[in-house]
Amino acid sequence: MAGSEAADEQKFCLQEVLDTYRLCLSPEKEVYLEHYVAGWRGLVKFLNSLGSVFGFISKDAVTKIQILVALLNGENGSQYSTLQSMVKYELDNGLVDLTKRGPHPDSGCRTLLRLHRALRWLELFLERLRVSTEDSKTSALCAEAYNESLAQHHPWVVRKAAGMAFLVLPGRPTFFEVMNVGPPEQVVSMLGEAVPLISEVYKITEELYAEHNLLDLP
Numbered sequence: 001m002a003g004s005e006a007a008d009e010q011k012f013c014l015q016e017v018l019d020t021y022r023l024c025l026s027p028e029k030e031v032y033l034e035h036y037v038a039g040w041r042g043l044v045k046f047l048n049s050l051g052s053v054f055g056f057i058s059k060d061a062v063t064k065i066q067i068l069v070a071l072l073n074g075e076n077g078s079q080y081s082t083l084q085s086m087v088k089y090e091l092d093n094g095l096v097d098l099t100k101r102g103p104h105p106d107s108g109c110r111t112l113l114r115l116h117r118a119l120r121w122l123e124l125f126l127e128r129l130r131v132s133t134e135d136s137k138t139s140a141l142c143a144e145a146y147n148e149s150l151a152q153h154h155p156w157v158v159r160k161a162a163g164m165a166f167l168v169l170p171g172r173p174t175f176f177e178v179m180n181v182g183p184p185e186q187v188v189s190m191l192g193e194a195v196p197l198i199s200e201v202y203k204i205t206e207e208l209y210a211e212h213n214l215l216d217l218p
């Protein structure tokens with residue numbers, strides 16, 4: 001593959017992420033794991049383009065993506081086609097550590113829960129970006145969204161490291177440019193499409209996990 005093609009493959013594009021979230025839900029509102037994971041893959045491209053300060057966050061997200069991809073491609077992969085089938089399969093077969101860390105540290109349910117909590121951060125952050133003004137500080141928007149969501153699940157040291165990383169986030173104009181959408185009005189309009197889709201995927205997952213008491217998996 002030529003160098004520029006490889007670079008293009010790594011390039012973030014908000015439209016691509018929007019498309020994966022469009023594909024995420026079946027007509028019966030089941031969440032397709034393949035597209036859920038593809039959404040995160042696209043977002044990690046964005047994170048990587050922001051520099052090595054975000055490496056520790058990207059590494060954790062990639063590890064979790066890889067766990068889910070391995071399950072999807074594994075011998076029981078058909079059980080992992082949707083979030084709903086994954087929860088049923090893993091619970092029916094005792095494949096989830098429910099109350100304390102045990103023999104299944106990398107269950108699909110636990111791994112996806114971590115990304116699910118991050119999805120709430122994403123929803124809050126993108127909504128803040130959508131309604132932001134030219135002089136809004138992305139670092140402040142990101143920190144507010146984080147404190148309202150993911151931070152509640154992180155120990156002090158992770159919160160501290162995340163807070164320091166947010167401080168070096170580029171300003172809104174650069175941020176919007178990296179999204180590869182076009183002028184700011186188009187970015188805002190695309191965010192207006194993306195947020196409700198992300199929000200729906202989040203809500204369906206939250207309800208499913210609540211129904212099965214899976215929201216506090218260790």
Ligand SMILES: CCCCCCCC/C=C\CCCCCCCC(=O)N[C@@H](COP(=O)(O)O)[C@H](O)/C=C/CCCCCCCCCCCCC
Pocket residue numbers: 014043044046047056057058060061114115117118121142146150158162169179
């Ligand atoms: C549309 C473009 C604009 C937004 C682009 C956003 C790009 C974000 C891409 C990826 C987000 C990273 C998702 C991080 C998942 C974190 C999962 C987690 O909570 N892991 C912790 C617990 O895991 P276990 O130990 O229980 O296995 C783990 O301890 C975390 C370690 C790393 C620190 C995570 C900090 C998360 C901050 C999220 C904000 C990302 C900032 C991106 C700035 C644009």
